[in-house]
Amino acid sequence: MQRPRERTIDLTSDTVTRPSPGMYEAMVTAELGDEQKGTDPTVNALCDRVAELLGKEAAVFLPSGVMCNTIAILVQCRPGEEVLTSSCAHLLTMECAAPSAIAGVTVRGIEASGGIFSADDILRTIPWTRKRNVPNPTLISIENTCNRGGGSVWPMGHIWEIRQIAVDRGIAMHMDGARLLNASVASGVLPSEYSAPFDTVWIDLSKGLGCPVGAVLAGSSALIENAWVWKHRLGGAMRQAGVLAAAGLYALVHNIERLEEDHKNARKLAAGLGRLNGVRSKWGEPETNIVFLDVSGTAIPAAAIGERLLASGIHIGVESEFELRAITHLDVSEADIDTAVLGFEEVLKR
CATH class of the missing domain: 3.40.640.10 (Type I PLP-dependent aspartate aminotransferase-like (Major domain))
Structure with a gap:
């Protein structure tokens, strides 16, 4: 049985972020x-x-x-x-x-x-x-x-x-x-x-x-x-x-210095998913905030994995038949990374 989620963890791009309250205030008073x-x-x-x-x-x-x-x-x-x-x-x-x-x-x-x-x-x-x-x-x-x-x-x-x-x-x-x-x-x-x-x-x-x-x-x-x-x-x-x-x-x-948080989360995501059978980080340990995943070892098409993850509240980019892309950003927390890894593991089990 799927667990209900209040929001989607969106790893498709760092362009999906929303302005923070402080940024909104700066815009309103400009x-x-x-x-x-x-x-x-x-x-x-x-x-x-x-x-x-x-x-x-x-x-x-x-x-x-x-x-x-x-x-x-x-x-x-x-x-x-x-x-x-x-x-x-x-x-x-x-x-x-x-x-x-x-x-x-x-x-x-x-x-x-x-x-x-x-x-x-x-x-x-x-x-x-x-x-x-x-x-x-x-x-x-x-x-x-x-x-x-x-x-x-x-x-x-x-x-x-x-x-x-x-x-x-x-x-x-x-x-x-x-x-x-x-x-x-x-x-x-x-x-x-x-x-x-x-x-x-x-x-x-x-x-x-x-x-x-x-x-x-x-x-x-x-x-x-x-x-x-x-x-x-x-x-x-x-x-x-x-x-x-x-x-x-x-x-x-x-928001410049905090970019290191995104890099840290990308490394954590790549390491966590790399421990799953059939999944590997295409470019090894990420240098910054982008993770490409080769899922050919699972024999499950990337699109199918993406659909199952989305149903669990995790949105990830589908790049090709057996390739996924995840990008960390300021709207993705360390706890979200843990949730994404667990969700990915559950999807592969199913």
């Missing part, structure tokens, strides 16, 4: 203006705060991370040019081909374990000499942490080696930093240190930071001024957006 005209003081404060955090000259508040990636490409590439990134990068696999549909560029994926490619991988990918009949690579994009790589964290040494090649070849650098602050907390590398080798970088507010919506793209003053043009063109101007920006300011004060 000072507002017109962000299109540059007169919303709360939006301006958020942009200044993120630019300082990432060590860049300027920043722009945008509705989504997809728009951040797209605009970063638009301000640094021309139609017909090429962007290099991991073959499992969100930019390539999960953004409806926005780079090609909107920016007119091609995106080449580099095969690499955990989504982390090396300088040698770049050298093997780009042409030694400029060819008229080959797309010109003008941007290298790195996703940190790499979602499909199990929340993998980029080593700074790798990044600087790639940066040197980029400088030598006249190629710009972009970081998809949706979970950059997770990488920073896990590695001890400051966000500004991670951002230093990149021409553009952004952070997501609606993932680990727990905001309802939004992302912030940072770079040089010239690039961000051009980004504003594309923000208007793409319909991203939001008027009294201080209501949303206030959530971001609150999160930057209250």
Whole structure:
């Protein structure tokens, strides 16, 4: 007999979080203006705060991370040019081909374990000499942490080696930093240190930071001024957006250090489920807050396991025939992890 639950433990993504009472209060009391005209003081404060955090000259508040990636490409590439990134990068696999549909560029994926490619991988990918009949690579994009790589964290040494090649070849650098602050907390590398080798970088507010919506793209003053043009063109101007920006300011004060709790819970979840017959963590012990589970050893399809877990009040992501994904966040407690492990065990027994 199933036990009734008051709520669902949602492990599908860290985008499912709800604003805390303190964040709601900050949003309700935010000072507002017109962000299109540059007169919303709360939006301006958020942009200044993120630019300082990432060590860049300027920043722009945008509705989504997809728009951040797209605009970063638009301000640094021309139609017909090429962007290099991991073959499992969100930019390539999960953004409806926005780079090609909107920016007119091609995106080449580099095969690499955990989504982390090396300088040698770049050298093997780009042409030694400029060819008229080959797309010109003008941007290298790195996703940190790499979602499909199990929340993998980029080593700074790798990044600087790639940066040197980029400088030598006249190629710009972009970081998809949706979970950059997770990488920073896990590695001890400051966000500004991670951002230093990149021409553009952004952070997501609606993932680990727990905001309802939004992302912030940072770079040089010239690039961000051009980004504003594309923000208007793409319909991203939001008027009294201080209501949303206030959530971001609150999160930057209250929700960065606590990301380690999510990482700890992810490790506990992976360890607990890894003790069950037929279940293993695809990427070993999680570095951050993402756990991919290989359930092929159970001979039960992932979709079936997902349905049974949901009936027990546990929501988990189904990625493929025998792969599940769980992401920990501020609305999942350590006690929830214990409950999820027990629920998973019961489902497999049934």
